Amino acid sequence: MRLTLSVIKADVGSVGGHTKPSSHMMAAVDVEVGKAIATGLLIDGFVCHTGDDIAIIMTHTRGEGSSEVHQFAWKTFLAATSVAKTSGLYGAGQDLLADAPSGNIRGAGPGVAELSFEHLSGRRPAESFMVFAADKCGPGAYNLPLYLAFADPMYCAGLMLPPMIKGFRFHVIDMDCTAGDSVIELDAPADNYHIAALLRDNERFGIDRIVSQTYGEVAAAVSAQRLHAIAGKYTGKDDPVAIIRNQGIFPAPEEIVSPFAKAHFVGGDARGSHVMPLMPVPLNTPVTGMYCLPIVSCAGFSIDKEGRFSESYTDFFDNPAWDEVRRRAQSKAIEMRSQGWSGAAMLPYSELEYGGFRDTVSALLKRFRLREERKPEAAE
């Protein structure tokens, strides 16, 4: 059976500011997912949230970009928006940027990550995968951790084993391109320096997918897109999701999560305008810290032969080992924010996506004047 995994997530409203969706919103999404399973649209579905973003994790046989699956997700987010509106929640419908998009909803606001594979083929007698969901951060938040997991044996010793030693092909997308998906394919390890040269720019270049060079199997898919490129203005942070298959011909879970122990700095945080560490958190964590720290969750699943999820999931970052990382993330955050708006603590002008920051500086630029006494002589 050719199985597709789709993760579609959106922020369609939250309680008490941009913290978390309400329980009624989550229940409304659960009901719709239950109906879609009952009608056979989906084989299975799981709903969770990270900060104010609701993620719907689905299995089905309709392929990537399926109009039916995407339209189902859109309508489900509309139903949750309507609950949010009734309760007077903040940012109701925030990520639904297009007006009734037809078919595939990629580029309409919600984050979409999808990949397909021949389920339980000989080479993979059991299917296991992880879903990462991040809130309050930019689209390239996974660039560094996924590079380290799939291209650096210091993090993934498994890369030295025969099934992985040929390396992985990185599909890197230029998120500034508005004409369509503009993608380059680069092979790790041969092109590692080229891959790094692009992925260092988390705001412009993102990993779109990662493919095994030995088997041609897709290992990872990421929702790399920039909301402000879609909306033409700041409408909230991009908050990417990613699906990563693990074990066997792919890195093991611990090799995939260990780069997150860095709590690396990403663009995001308050008003989407700061540079702050990415804190790993359990599923369904609200954003309530003293800043507006970028957070990431990671859920693991297995899939039975019918394509259904295991009866329980693994919450990777809900473990005392990650308390140490959370403490370090918080102390890095305090350090960075102690310099307020200065220099590296905030994103550069080009990335200050809230229209307001640009407007403030643009108005001031109009008031600059050349000093009379310093004008070049030729101008006298």
Ligand code: 13P
């Ligand atoms: P066990 O399956 O024996 O627990 O070991 C798994 C492993 O090899 C760790 O990557």
Ligand code: 13P
């Ligand atoms: P999201 O609504 O996209 O999570 O971002 C909110 C924000 O701008 C942080 O201040």
Ligand code: MG
């Ligand atoms: Mg929000």
Ligand code: MG
């Ligand atoms: Mg969000």
Ligand code: MG
């Ligand atoms: Mg957002």
